[in-house]
Amino acid sequence: MLGLRTDSSKKKWRINSAALACIAVLGGLIYGHTLNVPWYLDDIRAIVENQSIRQFPSALDNLFASSRGMADLTLALNYSIGGTNVVSYHLVNIVIHLITSCLVFLLLKRVFPSRLPLALCGALIFVAHPLQTQAVTYIVQRMTSLAAMFFFLAVYLYILARESSRNQSTRHWLLYGGALLSGALAVFVKPNTAVLPVAILLFDRYFLSHERRLSWQQMLGYMAPFALAPLWVAAQILFVPALTEGGLANVSGVPALIHLRNLSPINYLVTEFSVIWHYLRLLFIPYGQALDYDYPIVATLWNLKSLIALLGIAALLTAATFLRKRLPLVSAGIFWFFLCLSVESTVIPLDPVFEHRLYIPIFGFILVVMAGFARLPRQTALISGALLIGLLALLTWQRNQLWNDPIAFYQDNLKRAPRSERVHVELANAYRKQGRLAEAIPLYQRALEINPDYVLIHINLSKAYADQGDFSKAVAILQDGLRSNGSHFKLYNNLGVIYNRLGKFSNAATYLQKGLQFEPDNASLHFNLGLAIDRLGHYDEAIVHFRRAIALEGSNPDYHFNLGLSLYRNGNPAEALGSFMAAAQLDPAHVKALFNAAVLSLELGDPVTTRSLAAKLKALDPEIAQKLELRITQGMRQNNR
Numbered sequence: 282m283l284g285l286r287t288d289s290s291k292k293k294w295r296i297n298s299a300a301l302a303c304i305a306v307l308g309g310l311i312y313g314h315t316l317n318v319p320w321y322l323d324d325i326r327a328i329v330e331n332q333s334i335r336q337f338p339s340a341l342d343n344l345f346a347s348s349r350g351m352a353d354l355t356l357a358l359n360y361s362i363g364g365t366n367v368v369s370y371h372l373v374n375i376v377i378h379l380i381t382s383c384l385v386f387l388l389l390k391r392v393f394p395s396r397l398p399l400a401l402c403g404a405l406i407f408v409a410h411p412l413q414t415q416a417v418t419y420i421v422q423r424m425t426s427l428a429a430m431f432f433f434l435a436v437y438l439y440i441l442a443r444e445s446s447r448n449q450s451t452r453h454w455l456l457y458g459g460a461l462l463s464g465a466l467a468v469f470v471k472p473n474t475a476v477l478p479v480a481i482l483l484f485d486r487y488f489l490s491h492e493r494r495l496s497w498q499q500m501l502g503y504m505a506p507f508a509l510a511p512l513w514v515a516a517q518i519l520f521v522p523a524l525t526e527g528g529l530a531n532v533s534g535v536p537a538l539i540h541l542r543n544l545s546p547i548n549y550l551v552t553e554f555s556v557i558w559h560y561l562r563l564l565f566i567p568y569g570q571a572l573d574y575d576y577p578i579v580a581t582l583w584n585l586k587s588l589i590a591l592l593g594i595a596a597l598l599t600a601a602t603f604l605r606k607r608l609p610l611v612s613a614g615i616f617w618f619f620l621c622l623s624v625e626s627t628v629i630p631l632d633p634v635f636e637h638r639l640y641i642p643i644f645g646f647i648l649v650v651m652a653g654f655a656r657l658p659r660q661t662a663l664i665s666g667a668l669l670i671g672l673l674a675l676l677t678w679q680r681n682q683l684w685n686d687p688i689a690f691y692q693d694n695l696k697r698a699p700r701s702e703r704v705h706v707e708l709a710n711a712y713r714k715q716g717r718l719a720e721a722i723p724l725y726q727r728a729l730e731i732n733p734d735y736v737l738i739h740i741n742l743s744k745a746y747a748d749q750g751d752f753s754k755a756v757a758i759l760q761d762g763l764r765s766n767g768s769h770f771k772l773y774n775n776l777g778v779i780y781n782r783l784g785k786f787s788n789a790a791t792y793l794q795k796g797l798q799f800e801p802d803n804a805s806l807h808f809n810l811g812l813a814i815d816r817l818g819h820y821d822e823a824i825v826h827f828r829r830a831i832a833l834e835g836s837n838p839d840y841h842f843n844l845g846l847s848l849y850r851n852g853n854p855a856e857a858l859g860s861f862m863a864a865a866q867l868d869p870a871h872v873k874a875l876f877n878a879a880v881l882s883l884e885l886g887d888p889v890t891t892r893s894l895a896a897k898l899k900a901l902d903p904e905i906a907q908k909l910e911l912r913i914t915q916g917m918r919q920n921n922r
Contacts, residue, residue, distance in 0.1 A: 300401045301383050307670075308379045308408045311677045315418045316371045318684045321572065322707065323421045328356055329365055332804075335836050337361045351470045352424040370420045377426045378417045382408045384433040385644060391440055392488050392610070392648065399654060402666035403647040409673040411567045411680045416637040418684045419572070424471045425637045431467035432474045432641060435460045435507075439481050443489055457503075465510035472518060473624040474641070475511035478504045480620060487613040538632075538703060539732045540577040546628040552579045553626040554590035556633050560622070564639065564646045567676055572690075573707075574634040575698035594619075610655070614648030621645065687711040702728040702735050713745050721745050736766045743775055747782075755779055770800035777809045781816075789813040804834035812843060820851035838868035845877060854881055865894075872902045879909055888913075 320329055333339065334357040341354060355373060363369045386404035393399040407413070416425040442456035460481075467474040482504055485495075495503070556576065563570070579587060601615035621642040625631060650669075654662040683690050691708035698704050709724035725742035728735065739762030746755035756779055762772045773796030780789035793810040800806060811826035827844035834840065845860030858881040864874035879894035891913060899906040 296397065300386060300397070300404070303401065304382050304386060304404055304408055305379055307405055307674060308375065308382065311409060311674050312375045312378070312417060312681060314678075315375070315681045315684060316368045318371060318418055318420075318681075319367060319687060320365075321419055321421075321684075321687070321690075322703075324419070327421045328360075328370070331356070332834055333357075334360050335834075349424055349470060351466055352427055355423065355427065367420065370423075371418070374417050374420060374423050374426060377423065377430050378408070378413065381426060381430040381433055384430065384437055385647075387437055388433060388440070388484070388644075389647075389651070391484075393651070393655070396655065398659075398663060398666070399651050402654065402662075402670065403651045405666075405670045406647050406650065406673060407643060409670055409677055410564075410643060411570060411673060411676040412563055412636050412639050412643065414570075414677055414680045414684065415572065415635065416640040418681055419637065422637045425473075425640050428467045428471035428474045429641045431463045431470060432477055432480075433644075435463035435467060435477055436481055436484055438463060439503075440484070440489065443485065461506055464507050468510045468514050472511070472514050473621075473638070475515065475624055476620050477511070478507040480617065481507065483613060483616055483620065487609055536703070537732075537734055537736070538575075539700070539735075540575050541632065543578040543580045544630045546630055547582065548578050548580075549630040549633065550628050551582050551584075551587045552576070552633050554587045554594060556626065557594060557619075557622070558590055559634060560639055560642075563636070564643065567673070569697055570636065570680060571694045571697040572636075573694055573698055573701050573704050575701035575704070576634040578633060608652060610648050610652035614645040614652065617645030617648065618642045619645075688715075700731055702732040702738065705731070706735075706737055706741055709745070710741060713741070713748065716748075718745055718749055722749075734765045736762055736769045736772065738762075739766075740771050740775055743779070747779060752779055752783055768799050770796040770803055770806060772796075773799070774803070774806050774809060777806070777813065781809060781812050784816075786813040786816040790817065802833055804830040804837070804840070807833065808837075808840055808843070811847070815843070815847045815850070820847050823847045824851060836867060838864040838871050838874065841867065842871065842874045842877075845874070849877075849881070854885060857881060858885065869897070870901055872898065872905055875901070876905055876909060880912055883913060 328334065331353070334353055337354075337357045337360075339357075341357075356370070359369045359373060382404050385407045386400055389400035389403045390397065392403075416422045416429075438456050438460035442453050442460060445453040445456060464474075464477045467477060482500060485500070559574075559576070597615055598619065601612045604612040619642075621644070622638065625638050654666055657665060683693060688708065688711045691704055691711055694704045695701070695708060705724045705728035709721040709728070712718070712721035712724070722742065722745050725738055725745060728738045729742065732738070739758050743755040743758045743762075746752070746758065756776065759772050759776050759779070762769070766772060773792045777789040777793035777796065780786070780792065790810060790813040793806055793813060796806045797803070797810065807826045807830040811823045811830065814826065815823035824844065824847045827840060827847060830837070830840045831844065841860045841864035845857040845864065848854075848860060849857035858878055861874045861878035861881065864871050865878055868874070875894050875898050879891045879898065882888075882890040882894065895906060895909050895913065898909055
């Protein structure tokens with residue numbers, strides 16, 4: 282008997298390994314060409330400009346201080362490996378997606394205990410569905426996929442705990458503890474996973490064997506601890522802000538876009554009635570995808586479209602209730618879909634449509650599809666599943682190919698959302714990045730026509746005019762922005778930058794000081810103000826602002842370099858040398874920092890350091906190195922005299 286069990290275990294292990302390998306291979310094929318997809322939208326704010334991920338120890342300290350501290354910790358790890366090079370970020374995102382897909386397979390094995398091909402088919406649909414691309418290829422949405430990974434892991438560990446011995450064995454409680462930990466991590470990555478206790482309850486009641494069924498009182502005891510982390514996070518990011526002036530509107534933090542003009546909890550809820558059907562259409566017919574759907578918040582609560590959508594939702598939920606015993610897979614799939622959308626598609630006012638929100642709910646869609654396949658003859662089901670997976674994989678590969686080219690990506694998005702000022706701006710930014718200002722400026726101007734109050738248009742259009750050398754237009758567009766957004770620090774900062782470039786340092790200082798009134802802890806404002814004040818000859822004050830900029834963002838070599846200049850002008854050559862060396866350490870190719878450090882080393886009587894720096898300069902810029910050699914020679918002659 283022991284030999285039979287061993288052979289059976291080996292066979293089971295080989296089958297599972299082959300299935301997991303299929304998941305990994307398919308995922309690698311359809312996401313392998315995304316490693317160089319550039320930064321998009323919130324990537325800039327949340328990663329590229331996010332100072333909290335620049336130092337891994339600091340990110341570790343903030344693990345539970347922020348509602349998304351766990352996600353920031355993984356981003357900090359990426360930053361410590363490769364800075365802002367996108368490759369490592371994409372690799373981690375893909376690995377997270379593959380692990381999550383494997384967990385989905387293990388869960389589906391419990392749903393289809395005697396039909397392994399159906400479990401694998403469902404997991405491959407999870408891997409390959411094109412709606413998953415936004416949670417995987419859009420780097421910042423690691424928050425979604427990482428939270429989902431912990432979410433599904435918590436469900437799986439709970440199932441293993443329930444399947445273990447009923448006599449409260451050590452294994453049982455270790456697995457249960459692991460489920461609790463995974464559930465807490467899921468919520469600390471992204472709060473949309475707060476529905477985990479109900480999701481576990483749903484899975485337990487639908488798919489675990491009747492022999493292991495617990496009473497409702499026992500189930501409550503098991504589920505209660507899972508609610509602790511969601512309640513803690515909800516208190517931090519939902520309940521406390523909701524009780525302050527502005528209510529739930531404080532929670533969302535969405536930009537001032539035209540389609541969000543009527544945003545409020547109740548208007549958002551009514552809008553989501555229709556959005557649900559949009560999501561369902563995308564799940565079954567994944568065509569016409571977009572990053573920005575420009576989906577408008579309803580202006581009037583009582584409208585025919587929303588009423589019909591609400592009635593349809595009620596009909597689906599009613600059907601799920603009545604199909605509980607006749608078609609349990611369909612019933613469970615419908616309930617799972619609505620449950621896992623409930624945090625982001627009810628009353629918390631957000632931008633109404635984003636595809637990544639379907640990353641966990643898609644499991645419900647898979648249950649419904651697999652219910653259909655389960656009714657087909659085995660061979661027909663296999664062929665149908667293979668064709669479906671192949672089609673989805675092709676669509677995902679094409680969608681990812683589009684992500685690789687921001688211009689093509691936003692051109693395609695503009696077809697889906699022709700009145701989106703955000704898409705106009707992002708497409709214009711992509712053109713501007715390539716120096717195609719003649720194509721960028723009309724897009725910015727069109728965006729300004731759509732929404733004159735959207736501050737990013739003023740900021741980016743002014744940059745385009747400045748790139749053209751038309752500083753008068755750049756200043757005018759920023760000042761126009763101030764008339765409608767008088768408290769936005771970036772407008773003041775950009776005006777300061779332009780006036781510094783024009784040599785109008787008093788004007789620059791005036792605007793930058795105003796900007797600091799609204800954003801006193803902004804490193805860029807302090808740095809640019811330091812530049813202006815330094816040029817006005819107020820070196821002591823400039824040093825204060827440069828040091829403040831470094832305290833806020835110490836990884837910028839230019840901050841250290843310009844501090845060094847002010848220190849030298851203020852008669853502190855030794856301190857200036859330290860700042861130049863710090864700049865060169867942060868950027869080993871910073872030629873000016875190396876040159877100034879070498880010259881100061883010579884002046885301070887340290888020829889060894891001077892020669893070492895000269896050797897580095899020779900490899901970087903022979904012309905500058907030659908100038909340094911002349912300085913060294915002249916210095917030696919003067920010393921010999």
